[in-house]
Amino acid sequence: MRALISISAVTLLLAACGSQPPAPEQNPAGVESRTPGAIKVDTAPVIQTKPDTFDPTSIAALKDPRSPLSKRSIYFDYDSYVVKGEFQALLTAHAKFLAANPKMKMLIQGNADERGSREYNLALGQKRAEAVKKALALLGAREEQLESVSLGEEKPLCTEATEECWGQNRRGDMLYSGEF
Amino acid sequence: MPAMKFQRLVLACATGLALCSPAAHAQLTVEITGAGANRLPVAIADFTGERIVSQALTSVVRADLERSGLFRLIDAGSPLADSATPAFEDLKARGADAVAGGSVAMAADGRYETRIRLSDVPRQAVLGNPAYLHTGAQLRATAHRIADFIYEKLTGEPGVFSTRIAYVVKSTGRFELKIADADGSNDQAALASREPIISPAWSPDGGKLAYVSFEAKKPVVYVHDLASGRRHVAANFKGSNSAPAWSPDGKQLAVVLTKDGSSQLYVVNADGSGVKRVASSSGIDTEPRWSPDGQFIYFTSDRGGSPQIYRVATSGGNADRVTFEGSYNVTPRPSPDGKSLAFIARNGGRFQLALMDLATKQTQILTDSAKDESPSFAPNGRMILYATEIGGRGVLAAVSSDGRVKQKLSVQAADVREPAWGPLVR
Numbered sequence: 001m002r003a004l005i006s007i008s009a010v011t012l013l014l015a016a017c018g019s020q021p022p023a024p025e026q027n028p029a030g031v032e033s034r035t036p037g038a039i040k041v042d043t044a045p046v047i048q049t050k051p052d053t054f055d056p057t058s059i060a061a062l063k064d065p066r067s068p069l070s071k072r073s074i075y076f077d078y079d080s081y082v083v084k085g086e087f088q089a090l091l092t093a094h095a096k097f098l099a100a101n102p103k104m105k106m107l108i109q110g111n112a113d114e115r116g117s118r119e120y121n122l123a124l125g126q127k128r129a130e131a132v133k134k135a136l137a138l139l140g141a142r143e144e145q146l147e148s149v150s151l152g153e154e155k156p157l158c159t160e161a162t163e164e165c166w167g168q169n170r171r172g173d174m175l176y177s178g179e180f
Numbered sequence: 181m182p183a184m185k186f187q188r189l190v191l192a193c194a195t196g197l198a199l200c201s202p203a204a205h206a207q208l209t210v211e212i213t214g215a216g217a218n219r220l221p222v223a224i225a226d227f228t229g230e231r232i233v234s235q236a237l238t239s240v241v242r243a244d245l246e247r248s249g250l251f252r253l254i255d256a257g258s259p260l261a262d263s264a265t266p267a268f269e270d271l272k273a274r275g276a277d278a279v280a281g282g283s284v285a286m287a288a289d290g291r292y293e294t295r296i297r298l299s300d301v302p303r304q305a306v307l308g309n310p311a312y313l314h315t316g317a318q319l320r321a322t323a324h325r326i327a328d329f330i331y332e333k334l335t336g337e338p339g340v341f342s343t344r345i346a347y348v349v350k351s352t353g354r355f356e357l358k359i360a361d362a363d364g365s366n367d368q369a370a371l372a373s374r375e376p377i378i379s380p381a382w383s384p385d386g387g388k389l390a391y392v393s394f395e396a397k398k399p400v401v402y403v404h405d406l407a408s409g410r411r412h413v414a415a416n417f418k419g420s421n422s423a424p425a426w427s428p429d430g431k432q433l434a435v436v437l438t439k440d441g442s443s444q445l446y447v448v449n450a451d452g453s454g455v456k457r458v459a460s461s462s463g464i465d466t467e468p469r470w471s472p473d474g475q476f477i478y479f480t481s482d483r484g485g486s487p488q489i490y491r492v493a494t495s496g497g498n499a500d501r502v503t504f505e506g507s508y509n510v511t512p513r514p515s516p517d518g519k520s521l522a523f524i525a526r527n528g529g530r531f532q533l534a535l536m537d538l539a540t541k542q543t544q545i546l547t548d549s550a551k552d553e554s555p556s557f558a559p560n561g562r563m564i565l566y567a568t569e570i571g572g573r574g575v576l577a578a579v580s581s582d583g584r585v586k587q588k589l590s591v592q593a594a595d596v597r598e599p600a601w602g603p604l605v606r
Contacts, residue, residue: 116510122443
């Protein structure tokens with residue numbers, strides 16, 4: 001009886017909400033297709049299969065802490081969208097992986113610290129994501145594998161108002177298919 | 181019914197998004213922190229007729245006028261019906277320049293009929309005597325209309341007590357896009373999500389809100405019809421989609437897209453069709469806002485090396501730089517009369533609300549806070565609502581365009597941000 005009541009309540013609610021799609025609709029004008037809602041971010045511990053070696057172009061390498069591919073973040077200076085030289089090796093490793101796995105796609109999310117305008121920070125995050133994307137493309141990844149978007153200051157990793165914390169939030173993150 | 185509410189919450193949590201969620205009861209409270217220098221002394225007498233109704237009406241009318249910072253309320257001494265002649269000599273002695281009386285009567289159809297008479301005390305002349313037919317549920321709305329009438333008669337400008345505001349409340353793991361009356365009452369959630377919601381913008385007719393939601397793990401621009409609760413995607417191109425601004429005729433939206441590289445300005449029809457670029461630079465162009473006459477779009481750009489405000493004619497051509505002082509001037513908001521521009525300026529590490537006279541380019545800093553964002557003009561141009569931070573918590577504040585009247589609007593135990601003041605109700 002209890003189950004019955006809650007099922008009918010859910011049905012009623014679904015009917016009430018029926019005209020309101022929970023997911024974005026398709027835009028009539030040539031808009032890319034996305035499937036929001038299917039977010040699977042695997043945070044399970046890495047399973048170490050072979051203790052000694054790993055193939056740097058295999059999918060497993062993405063989560064192997066011994067592989068540079070397990071590192072996914074590029075950090076930026078204040079109000080800057082210049083990729084610093086120290087991240088060149090990391091970007092090269094990801095570009096090689098993308099070139100070796102042409103079916104893999106990457107979403108690059110740019111982030112900004114909290115200071116200043118939300119929309120300007122969104123644009124700044126976009127510039128950072130775009131800079132990462134351009135670097136990867138120059139190093140051999142294909143344009144169609146890459147999408148750069150911005151989360152601006154909206155998804156901070158660190159929420160203290162300190163320089164150290166802001167530095168962590170001025171960031172570009174590289175996410176592979178299945179992670180976004 | 182409580183079970184139903186619970187189910188709704190479960191459903192909301194399950195999808196991480198709810199377009200018809202119950203309103204959490206966290207009302208905005210408005211606190212006056214500064215008032216105008218020359219406040220007009222006005223007496224709002226107790227209305228006659230049904231006591232509970234008349235008391236509810238007069239208390240809201242008084243609170244509205246008081247909150248505006250333009251009036252000083254004078255005790256009228258005794259109740260006053262709309263049909264009675266005010267005791268002008270006594271009111272003059274009390275210091276009142278104007279007096280309003282009224283009466284509430286039950287109409288034949290079960291509704292109330294409230295009649296008001298506003299009089300000039302020194303001249304002993306009637307300034308107006310409107311009547312309002314309303315239900316019990318429309319008490320607050322009627323009181324706001326009465327306050328608007330009194331405000332307009334005494335200041336010559338339209339009142340904004342009947343308008344609504346939109347804002348975003350962030351509580352733990354939850355973002356709500358809320359709509360409330362301008363006094364913070366009657367708040368309702370138009371959208372609740374686990375992901376951020378930013379940049380709400382009212383359509384000129386007040387029926388729709390455009391905003392940016394991150395529910396698809398990236399910024400997408402939606403247009404949300406408030407009466408039906410239905411919404412559609414206005415911009416979801418490859419990359420980020422943000423910063424919607426309505427054209428004055430409500431037919432188009434200026435948006436920021438990154439489909440061709442970095443953040444650039446485009447105009448789309450409100451249904452999302454007909455995208456076209458309106459300005460271009462190799463850097464960042466964002467935060468577009470139409471001038472009220474529709475001739476220009478003001479925006480923020482770093483094309484000159486630091487973020488500054490520019491404007492471009494909607495008919496095309498080169499962009500002109502508007503701000504020159506300082507190294508960070510963002511978020512341009514033209515006033516409703518088009519004569520001034522509110523924006524956020526960085527001064528020695530503090531982000532403050534500034535107002536520029538567009539003819540003389542004279543700029544005044546209106547606040548003494550440090551983290552001001554998202555200014556939004558009241559539709560009569562008198563007040564500017566903005567987001568700021570007090571004690572590490574996001575609050576809304578409002579300041580008059582002369583910097584004298586100040587208000588703070590806050591919600592207990594939550595961050596409030598991204599305010600947008602709705603248009604005049606006709």
